[in-house]
Amino acid sequence: ALRKQNLEVPSGRIESRSREFTVLTETDLKTPEQFEALIIREIDNYPVRLRDVGRAEIGPERTRSTIRVDGLPATALGVVKQSTANTLEVANAVRAELPAILAALPQGMKFKIGTDRALFIEESLSAVYTTLIEAMALVVLVIFLFLRSFRATLIPALAVPVALTGSFLFMLIMGFSINVLTMLALVLAIGLVVDDAIVVLENIYRRVEEGMPPKQAALVGSGEIGFAILAMMVTLVAVFVPLSFLTGSTGRLFQEFALALVGAVLVSAFVALSLVPMLCSKLLKPTTHNRFYTVTEGWLQSLFKLYERMLRRALKLRPLVVLAGVIAAGASYFLLNALESELAPFEDRSDFVAMMITPEGSSLEYTEAQVYAMDEIIRSIPEVKTSFMVTSPGISRPAPINVGVGFVTLTDWSERTRTQFDITRELAPKLFALPGGLAFPINRASLGVGGFRETPVQFVIQGNTYEELEESVTKMMARAREYPGLVNLDTDLKLNKPQFKVTVNRDKAANVGVTIADIGRTLETLLGGREVTRFKRAGEQYEVIVKLADEDRTNPTDLTSIYVRGRGGELVQLSNLVGLRETVSPKELNHFDRLRAATIKANVAQGYALGEVLEFLETTAAEILPASSRIDFNGVSREFKKSSQGLAITFVLALAFVYLVLSAQFESFRGPLVILVCVPLAVSGALLALLLAGQTFNVYSQIGMMMLIGLITKNGILIVEFANQMQDQGIDKTEAVIRASALRLRPILMTSATMVLAAIPLALATGAGAESRHPIGWTIVGGLIIGSLLTLFVVPTAYTYLAGDRKPSQDSETEITDELPSSDGQII
Template sequence: MKLVSLSVRRPVGVIMIVLAIIALGIVSVRNLAVDLFPKIDLPIAVIATTYEDAAPEEVENLISKPIESSISSIEGIEQIQSQSQTDSSLVLMMFKNGTDLDQALLDVRERIDQVKDFLPERAGNPKIMRFSPDQLPVIWIGLTGKDAEILTELADDEVVPFFERQEGVASVTVEGAKTREIQLVLNESAMMQYGIQTQEIIQAINSANKSASVGTIEKGTQDLQVRITGEYTSLTDIKQTIVQSESGASVQVQDVAEVTDTFKKTNSLTLVNGEPSVVLSILKKTDANTVDVAKNIQKSLAEINGSLPEDVNLNVIIDTSDFIQEAVDSVIQNILIGGVISVLVLLLFLKSIRATIVIGLSIPIAIISTFALMYFTGETLNILTLGGLALGIGMMVDSSIVILENIYSYRQKGYSLFDSATKGAAELTPAVIASTTTTLVVFLPIVYVEGIASDIFTPLALTVSFSLLASLIVAITLVPMLSSKLLSKAMEEGRRYWFDRFLERVNNAYAGVLKKVLKFRKTSILTTILLIVGSIAVTPLIGAEFIPAGDQGQMEIRVETRPGSSLEHTEDMITQVNDILHETDDLIDVSFVTVGGGDFASGTTSGNVANFTIQLVPASERDTSTAAFVQQLDEKLQSIAGAEIIVSEMEAGIGMGAPIQVQLNGPEHEVLRELSERVVEEIKGIDGVYNPESEASLGVPQLKVEVDRDKAALYGLTVEGIQSQIEMHFIGQVITIFREEGREIDVSLMYPEEDRQTISNLEDMKINAPNGAVLPLNELASFEEVQGPVTLIRHNQQAQMNVTSEVSGRDLRGVARDIEAHLEGMDLPEGYSFSIGGEAEDMAESFSDLTLALIFSIFLVYAVMAVQFENFLFPFIIMFSMPATVVGVVLGLLVSGLSFSIPAFIGIIMLAGIVVNNSIVLVDYINILRRRGLDRYEAIVEAGRSRLRPILMTTLTTVLAMIPLGLALGEGAEMQQPLAITIIFGLTVSSIFTLLLIPVVYTYFDDLTKKVLRRKSNI
């Protein structure tokens, strides 16, 4: 080929191009962002709305349903799911893949603007945002000290602005802060004495706390704007505000209410290592480097700490970049180990340092070129892209090995260095291009894969493709050029080493086995079929899972007391948990707990739930794995009575939701609650189902107040009027804003806490009627204690109830199938249905997409080979190396104890392009020898003996270079382990079948071709 000849004739030009690529790659790798996973683009948006002191039923009817109705007709929306819980509503919109999310969010905002004026008065403004894993905090920092008020002020005034100025920081959220509030606690007896109503106090304060512009007046040539300033400047102003009663009495606010400057009551608490703290969670900008942002924050801590009071400290609680850096470092280490192994294999076969250097140069050049291409395509350095390099490092030298072997054979025939390099490289360049292309085309069907599988597959595919393209160009340009200049001595016959003698014995043994296989062709084919069928038969023993999880040394503990428990009671429980945690201080680096609070999606907004986040010391400093420590700690914590405690490992996987989630849909929440309890009982006995739980079992106690409308009407009262008086009495009301030094502080009117704590307080509460009558509430309403839901879920505007379950001792797919079979036998009421969600659903969808990609990949591989050989028959012969990979894949997963997963499936797709490479080289050389005049039998045996060496070299470099990943060495390697195991065993077994089965298949098809041609000649 002209490219080969040109590279040999113009060595200086080739070297200059290589140096330019290396320089570009070095610059690119310095600018590549580092992250744990690639960016996952989920077409999901969220509308979050607060509704203070409202039960889930009110939140659903007054917030969630109106929002659902307003957005339901927006183009591109595939699913709408709402979660209505105490104080908040969360509406998730899942759009079709390919939807322009920016435009869709504009449409959503327009619809929300139309409906938000009809939402309740206490409802906050709906917040619309796109859902992205990038929105998770990069680092958590604890602000500790004695005075909560000082910590809050420092956080708001100094610390948050300081961190938000750091490069790459998008926002800083404060947790555990106390919000200042001026409370007017009413004295009910004094109000009755003076005949003052709450509405009169509200009106007086609002009238007094006002500033306004009232016009302009002239002063000479100037117009002066007249502004009346009547806003409060101190608490004394509030206390001395005059309140006029209807009877004409004038009193000051301080006569009927106690005015205090304090903090709003909260049902949440944040503790770091057992001490009350303010915690700052820092989010990075979308395009920022996670590791760099974390480093910037770490460096700036010393500066901000120096400006804080002595008794106040800032400390890093959890830094997600630590695990990212460790995971990336471990993958880089695996790449280096794999590269060294590949070079040692080359040295063993080639017996020449110069020859090894010639081929070994393919690895660094391919890697550096890949970094440059990654930079320009917007990829990041993560465990998947670097894993792709680690997986491809052995394959990078395959093309160079084949080219160099042929150059070597021409040199042995007496050709000059120049002619050996040009003829040897040019002869096999088409086969090398074909073999590389077959590996590359398997990645094209990624366009048909969607969701998480695509997000995982695409960066891996691009990285492997880039590295193989670079190595191919090196093989057909740099290798021939260097061979013509450096390998004069390396190609001369020298003394024989022990490995040469061993390789010759292997070659002779192979030739003998090949001759027997060709003699007993039917037996060979039958044996192969039996092995493949047997492997398929034992696949149920392997099991299936979504994505393997990694051990990042993080765990969480969920402590849940009885629904409705006070914050103080929950705090007592976590004190007991902390006492047990202190027994294992040598393993725990930091413990961060939030009592109550939580986020919209978790539902943990009540004081009966506490969530611990625990970071263990680095793996090198402990002998116990995170999983083992979780089990030990779980056993100890079960001794604590009065709370349900669940200990779990925080996984580095990217699965969505619980492993098993049974989604029950229907018109009525009450019916769904009953059905969910039945489902729990139904699946409880299924093998592998662990801790099944219905959301209905998480109900909170409620006191249902039902107003007697007729009796209320007699006094001129309405349900709405009674409701507003109850709200005022038990919730209070923000009546104005007090401004101080640029801050806005709520001024709230409320009744004493001791008057709004018990059922008796509610029953005896005085209701003021328009006609002047004052009645206790129990004369106008009845009371009933009921169990209310924690969260009300709706899916596509229909009620939904979920039953979740962990999986233990069995594979996810088998458990999901058994659950589905049991539920299909349930007699559900008309209008009610079920579906399986969670990781089981994600796994099924991903496997379905990947199956389509695999089928399309196999077709593309065949098409590439048909074009290369200009023949439909030879590619079909080569394709027979694919079914044999099943034997290796099943054997590998059984031996390693791994389940079939998305990475393993991706490994099979990659194998479809890899395993045919050896067959291409073998069949192509058989054809070359037959064209030289050898008969079929001699050509097959000679091609087998001649190609055994390069086939062994390419197979061993690929397989051995993947062993570090197959052993899951280092942090975060668990995710690539199934992929590596699949390729290691699949390629090894397939190579054996290639060397033995493909020659047999070749003879059968050759016989078939002769029969067809003979019939045509007779016709």
């Protein structure tokens, strides 16, 4: 009746000689009153209208969901950016439209932003900008302390912005955006840019101090150091390029980071060999030194003398130096095992998610009551700014009504003394104590990995049958509950959803002339709702849904009270044709990699890391699961496994690339081994720093490890290159490496100090996203400090063992004077 009497068809037109009229037949229904007046049947010439058997009303299409904002009923509008859109641009555009939206709202309604992910990105970028400025200031300061000349300090200070401008141009050509990772790359690039500039500047500055004219000093000094600069540039490029080929979500994120650093390294080498010598020729002047220079120069000369004496003694005890180096390098194995591992540290994003899961079969009203109780606890926290609660959010299909999600926004980072993690730790026991369901907070994963409601632990069990899976999951859940590192355990394999099973007696149905389709369609229409037609309102088209009133389907007996029409139009009560039985059924049956699967989900408890939790689950599965079962990982856990393996392979490849590149440059397979012996020493220092700072071994610290390959090999390149030059000039190998080490001590200390100071703002960062900057900062600080100190003794020792004897050139006697340190370590 609804379809026949609610339709819209074109009726043509009427044409006269001078005019034309369009004929519009109003055959559609527009208001609830018109629908209720609809005649659906005539009995004994008496019309039966819709209002006689039911009612028509305008209402929401989906009623199995509710929303509350700060405890008040609300409706929500989500803005989701396209995959290629910029988050900040979209957020700013939406904010610009808010005044117009507010003006258009009916009186009494309010508009509020429930959650805004762009705020964290904006604050993170602002914090990185601050770190960039801090790093530049510290780097310039350390250069001045070593050179004690404003003119000399000005040269690398000018080189940094020029090199960064070139890096931005490279990013523009590559199509990169300014984001947290590319800005982090530029913060680290400050140290790389200054390193190259310092090496060139120091060599030229030393010659100017010896009395050489600035222009000639710039030509001779840059030419002498040019090979080492190119070797360091190629080494760093060889380290970072493999990072750009990482796969997976994490790999794609770090492609821009790696290539931005590559661009900075290339521009840095170009600036160091072009702009820096030119500035040196114009700005450096032989001058009389001030009192500060005189006092500090004495300290530096004492340091140089002390180092040379210690190095000479160390080379007399070479086996002990080798043993100490082996012990220091071997310590990395024990330090790595002592560190907790995870994908990435959780960041204080000033928001978190709260989950509520009620028992299977819970009604919407029951779940809503539990979500409201959770909301009351959350809003009692003084740092909570906005509480946005959704009951049955419809984030999966079929949409479960026993799930509630809360999006909680905290006050600004500067307005609170507690971190997001302090707040969620306080909330966790309070929410868990709620008797009506399982409630817990979730800190969102970093790097955009996993959905907003996904827990870090996603352990997948695959089997042949769901019965086998149920047994396996039950055993694993029992063992997992005993392990203190897992909290808020849950699984997606739930076979306890209440269900009424309707069994049709086909013989009886056939006898009374009722088809199976009639029974199925009747139940579908009355209990589930069925779209039968459409109507227009205010220019929009809406569905007309037929269903049984909610109050008429509250008890199981309501199902059997339904009637269907049989032969001759007679009404037949459904209870005469069907049997009704209460059972349970699976909530959902999932597959993973085309195999039947179940997933165990959990949060990681405080004091534990994702790596050790997954290791426990793997060990437990190997002990108790049958041989036919398989295990896998999903979400954050899967990305953690993939990224760990990928970065380990990339680390090995980077070492191999560096070795091959250095072998080609030094035309030797033994020389690069001397340089690379410093890498395990730096790794041990980095791991020790991470352990002492309370950090974890994660993707950021692993990226820092790869950076160390290029950073620490710079020191070895300087020593080996100058030692080779001195051998070419006729000096004995041992004496050559001693003199080269003493000669290069100042640039080694300066470059190491500048890179360490560039990384300290990262290690001590505060504010939004600081947790992700800490690991890479501490990795570089610890690796460079300990690695550089050990390198000063281990590399010269390795050189005496591994480097070959080089034949002196014909004019060696005339080249070595006035540029080598004297036997007592004095720089001439």
